[in-house]
Amino acid sequence: MRLQEKLDAFTSDLIKSGQIPEPIVKRLIAGIQELVASGKSERALKAGDVAPSFTLPDESGRLVSSVKLLGQGPLVISFYRGVWCPYCNIELQALEEARADIEARGASLIAVSMQNAANSRKSVRENKLGFPVLVDAGGKISNKFGLRYALSPETIELYRTLGNDLEAINGESSWSLPMPGRYVVGQDGVIAFAEVNPDYTHRPEPSDLLPILDQLARAKAD
C-alpha cells in the first residue's frame, strides 16, 4: 500500500468514527487552507540551494553532524511535527520501510522535529525506527530551511482543546512548528530534491526518493 493511500484511509476512518467532532474537523481544515494560501511553502529552501549544515542531538543525546553524514553519502532529511501527529507517525513508519532501499544507495536517513528528547524517544520506540530522530530545540534548523511557522491563535486554541500542548511536547513556548518537509542533500551540500507541504495530511511517497538517489550515485560514478 502506498503511503498516501494509508494516510487517506486514516483520514477517512477518523471522520467516519466521529472521534473528532465535525466542527473541530472543519476548523482544522480551515487552518490547513490558510497555511496553504499563505504561500509559506514557497519560501522554504529548494533544490539547487545549499543546505544549511547542522549538528543536533538525537533522541539519546548523541550528536549527529550533517557534514559527517554527507562525508559518507547523500542525506535524506524528513522534518516532521511530532509524535502527537498520527500522519507523521505513518510517514516515519513508511520511511523505515524504505530505509533499506535508501541505505542500499549509499545514503543516510534522519528525521528532525522540534519536540524534546523524551518525545523523540517515543517517536523511535512507537514507530520502531532504525534511524536517528534529531531534536531541533526551538526550531533553529527548521527555521534555516524556511520551514518553521508560528501557529495562528485559532490553531493554538484548537490544539489545546485536542490536548496537543506544544509547550510541554517541545519544551519551549514559541507555539511554532515546521511544515512537513522532505529533503535529499547531495554530497556537495546542495539540495537535490525538496518537497514541502503545509497540508500535513499529504506526504510524498518514499519510493519517489529512489530516482534522486540513483542519479546522485550515477553523478558520483562519472
Place this chain on the structure above:
Amino acid sequence: MNDRFLSLQLFARVARTGSFSIAGREMGMSQPTASRIVAALEKKVGVALLTRTTRGVALTEAGSDYLIRAEAILAALDEADHAARGTGELRGVLRVAMSTSTALRCVLPRLSRFTDLHPNLRIEFVLNDEKQDLIGDGIDVALRVGSLPDSSAIARKVGVVFRTLAASPAYLARAGTPRVPSDLTNHSIIVGPAGRGVEGWAFKKDGKATSVRVEGRFVLNGAEGATAAAVSGLGIVSNGAFGMMKELESRSLVRVLPDWEMGTAEAHVILAAGRAAKPSARAFSDFVYSQFRELEATWDRVERLTPFPSIGFAVDARAPLEVGT
C-alpha cells in the same frame, strides 16, 4: 553652431550610450567630432555635463537634469514634426529589443499591420534571449518577461506567461512519461536560457512545493533552440508555454507533468526613454500591447490543451484533517 538640436541629440545619445564613439557612429560622425560638439555645448551652457573617465563617460548631476530637459525638447520636436505631417505617419529609425521567440512567434507575423501604415519608418530589431542593456544599446522599445529595469523607463504589462515542461510524443514513448517531479532525474533534460545557472526546477501542486535539481544534458542559450531540441526528441524542455504554443497545438510537443505549476512571469512592453519617448516608440508600444491582447485568446487555448489547475486547494476532492491523540 548652426544646429543646437544636433548637439542636444548627440549629447543625449552620448549620455545614453556612455560612449562618444558609439553615439558618434550612430549619428554619422567621428569620435573626435562628437567630443568637440559636446564640449562646445558644455561651454555654451556654462557647466560640465559629462565626466570623462578611462572607463567611459558619465553624467554629472547638472548633466542628469539637463538630459531630462533636453530629451523632453527633442521628443517635443519629433512630436511637432509628426503632428505637422498631419497624417499620423511615423518616420525615422526605431530600435526594438525582444527575445527571438517573441519576435518570430508574435511580433514579426503581425508587423505589417503596423508598418504598412508607416512606409518611411525603419525598424531595427535587437533579438536576444538574454536581458538587453536598454540604454547602452540605444533601445527605444523593449519587450521583457520577468524583472523590470529600475530607471525612468515606462513599463506596461501586456500579459502573463506561464512556464511548463514539454517533450515530443516520440521521446515520451521511448523514455516514459514522468509521474512526479523526482522522475525527471531519469530523463534527458534540455535547458534553455531561462534555466541556465538555475539548478533547481520548482513545482507547485495542491499547495505543496516540490523542487528537483536537474542537470541539463543539452544546454542552449536560445529558447527557440531549446524548443527545437525537444521537437527533435532529445528530451524534456522547460520553457514559456507561449514560446511553444504552435508545437503544443500541433502536438509535436506535449506537456509533461501538466498539473504541476512551474510559475508565471509578467510580460511588459517598456518605453526606455520613459516620458521622453519618441512618437514612433509610443505607437509601436501601443501596437504591441494591442497584439498581445489579441494573443491572450490563443493562450487560453493552450491552457485548455492540457489541464492547468488554478492555484488553490480543493477541500471536496479529499478530506485533509488534523488529529491529536
